[in-house]
Amino acid sequence: MTKSDPNTGGSVVTYIFELGLIGDPETCKNFIKESGTYTHGCNEPKTIRFEWYLSADETSATLLELFEDSDGAKLRVENLLASSLVGRFQELFEIKSFTVLGPVKEDLNDIVSQFGAEIRKYAAGFYRL
Secondary structure, three states: OOEOOOOOOOOOEEEEEEEEEOOOHHHHHHHHHHHHHHHHHOOOOOEEEEEEEEOOOOOEEEEEEEEOOHHHHHHHHHHHHHOOHHHHHHHHEEEEEEEEEOOOOHHHHHHHHOOOOEEEOOOOOOOEO
């Protein structure tokens, strides 16, 4: 298990997408499963988590992505943008909010800012992975 000392931060970067479903719920659920399979198959050794969560009424979703560092988070975005998934994602979901947590390098900042990301810097706490 990897863990940090209290209040020292670390290199982990997290994406939190809050999404509204604008497509048919069954089509969206199929896409969610397909995106998980696709992302699992990508060569992204620094991707720790890629998890979708649906509201009970299936009108909203949360996508949680966790990476070892800013470079790993950037690779995930680059792979998404190079895939056929990005267009379908935009047809099926409305981004309500996109929050990026952690130490983001300038090159990643430039990319995620194009998607309206709110970047939040570490304040305090610890992690255990």
